[in-house]
Amino acid sequence: MVGKRGKRGSTNDTLVPCGPDEVRMEDGTVRIMTETELLSRRIDDATEESLDATRRMMAMCEEVSPLTCYT
Known part of the structure; x- marks a missing residue:
């Protein structure tokens, strides 16, 4: 079958x-990210890690908060 090899940059059915x-x-082709896109992805990843850490910290504070009332 011609066109079903899944090569990068092809527009066949196989992703x-x-x-x-x-x-x-949008047309299904794959390209390398630009430097700006790579930097944006790194910023997004760092932001997501920070938000996750904040959520974990808030959850720990909520767990400990009732215990501090009894000490």
């Missing part, structure tokens, strides 16, 4: 997984 530094276009 090739994107790498961490790649982005899938």
Whole structure:
């Protein structure tokens, strides 16, 4: 079958997984991210990690809060 090999940049039915530094276009092709996109992804990842840490900290504070009333 011609066109079913799943090569990067092809527009066939088989979706090739994107790498961490790649982005899938609307037409199904895969291209390497620009430097701006890579920096934006790093910023988003750092923001998400910070929000997760804040959520964990708030959950710990909520767990400990009732205990401090009895000490």
